[in-house]
Amino acid sequence: MIELRDVTIRVGKFALERISFRIESGTYAVLMGRTGQGKTTILESICGLKPISSGQIMVRDTDVSRWSPGEREIGYVPQDLALFPTLTVQQHLEFALRLRKAAPKQIAERLAELSEVLGISKLLLRRVQGLSGGEAQRVALGRVLSFRPSVLLLDEPLSALDETTRQEMHALLLRVKESTGVTTLHVTHSESDAVALADQRLVLSDGQIVEAK
Amino acid sequence: MSQPYVPPDDANPSVRVQRKRKSDLPFFLVMGGLSASFVVLIVLLIAADLMFTSFADFRDALMKPEIRAAFRLTLLSCSVAAIMSLWVGTPLGYLLSRYKFPGRWLVDTLVDIPVVLPPLVLGLSLLILFHLPIGGAHGWQLESWLREDVGFPVTYRWPAVILAQFSVACAFAVRTMRVTFDQINPRAEDVARTLGCTRGQAFLQIALPQAWRGMIAAGTIAWARALGEFGPILVFAGTTRMKTEVLSTSVFLELSIGNLDAAVAVSLLMVLMAVFVLLILRAIGMRLTA
Numbered sequence: 036m037i038e039l040r041d042v043t044i045r046v047g048k049f050a051l052e053r054i055s056f057r058i059e060s061g062t063y064a065v066l067m068g069r070t071g072q073g074k075t076t077i078l079e080s081i082c083g084l085k086p087i088s089s090g091q092i093m094v095r096d097t098d099v100s101r102w103s104p105g106e107r108e109i110g111y112v113p114q115d116l117a118l119f120p121t122l123t124v125q126q127h128l129e130f131a132l133r134l135r136k137a138a139p140k141q142i143a144e145r146l147a148e149l150s151e152v153l154g155i156s157k158l159l160l161r162r163v164q165g166l167s168g169g170e171a172q173r174v175a176l177g178r179v180l181s182f183r184p185s186v187l188l189l190d191e192p193l194s195a196l197d198e199t200t201r202q203e204m205h206a207l208l209l210r211v212k213e214s215t216g217v218t219t220l221h222v223t224h225s226e227s228d229a230v231a232l233a234d235q236r237l238v239l240s241d242g243q244i245v246e247a248k
Numbered sequence: 249m250s251q252p253y254v255p256p257d258d259a260n261p262s263v264r265v266q267r268k269r270k271s272d273l274p275f276f277l278v279m280g281g282l283s284a285s286f287v288v289l290i291v292l293l294i295a296a297d298l299m300f301t302s303f304a305d306f307r308d309a310l311m312k313p314e315i316r317a318a319f320r321l322t323l324l325s326c327s328v329a330a331i332m333s334l335w336v337g338t339p340l341g342y343l344l345s346r347y348k349f350p351g352r353w354l355v356d357t358l359v360d361i362p363v364v365l366p367p368l369v370l371g372l373s374l375l376i377l378f379h380l381p382i383g384g385a386h387g388w389q390l391e392s393w394l395r396e397d398v399g400f401p402v403t404y405r406w407p408a409v410i411l412a413q414f415s416v417a418c419a420f421a422v423r424t425m426r427v428t429f430d431q432i433n434p435r436a437e438d439v440a441r442t443l444g445c446t447r448g449q450a451f452l453q454i455a456l457p458q459a460w461r462g463m464i465a466a467g468t469i470a471w472a473r474a475l476g477e478f479g480p481i482l483v484f485a486g487t488t489r490m491k492t493e494v495l496s497t498s499v500f501l502e503l504s505i506g507n508l509d510a511a512v513a514v515s516l517l518m519v520l521m522a523v524f525v526l527l528i529l530r531a532i533g534m535r536l537t538a
Binding site: 083103105117243 | 456
């Protein structure tokens, strides 16, 4: 569950005032709106990278507004993916688990499971440079799914993909949703993303979030 | 009714006739000529040194125990100063690149002071810092405390050589590391934090491994700056033979006693050391890139 209660975010001269919305557990929500309205800022505030000026951010019915990003246990995939250039694909999938000091057996099992689901088993030993757009998306998704977050934030993850790869990613995201039940907030400009994936549509317009039918 | 699009050349054949292919030769002549002037100057300088001295003079100069001691101290002090510069320059460059904190502009300006300050002034400032009595004429003094209480005197000893070199070399290391971190996307560190990293872990596990090229560059520049340092060493460490003499001060000492052959031989040795270190570091850089 994600809920924003009267959240105000100020970044320089840009401000979002008293934003409120709620996404129930297990729901796949898409957030749409024109460029420059502050969609990325909202995601960054939810995952703790941008501080809020006032209001409350609730995740799993807990106020996480003052928690550090790592404490929130939220999976965040930014628009540019921000893969780690010095790590291999396998190291990406293991990264969060190693931070949590998971047992080697546990890491190996999760690695096998994720690489199978994401279809990246053959890429495990490669570095991320030179991966195709679709492969990079899968690695970025695997990196956050590895620690089984209860909330997933996706910032235009499919914007740079061709139509075929985009449809493959739709199918993959639906599989992830069904198998994990993760609550997802997906920022997109694409109507096809919304049609294929959304249980709930939110639109950011003139600094306010409204629910679209 | 709209007109069909006609390419300009087809619309006016005379334009096509007038547009002659222009040669790129003037561009390369001007750019190459200006660039070559500097490269040729360096080559001429080294060639003049080589022509001035003979191999026998060079060998004789290097066999002198004072020069050998200066060579050893130079290698040691430059390496320690470069490592210290990297040790301090990496975190400072990272902080200046990533964070906006009160007084950042002041820190940024202060870091550049050793770069623009006349070297002798820097040496004098170090000397004053270590000998300034605090709390009256017979008050606490840093050098006295180090000598009497810690048992580690600095001024006019080898630590002063390293400190004088570090004071200048570190400024260059900080600049290089700041530019390095400016060029690394901070988003990856942000994502690492959402995955559970502390800021420290994000720095060590994500930012630092991406900065190795910059660290090699910063280390090289710091080492080279330390090698060429003269003024602060002269004032703060002195030029005592077999104790605080480094190669840059050897050149000065040999010149001051009219031994031009030895001065040129030591200069050539410094050129060789600089080229050797640069080649090794470039080779390390290329191997890491491959």
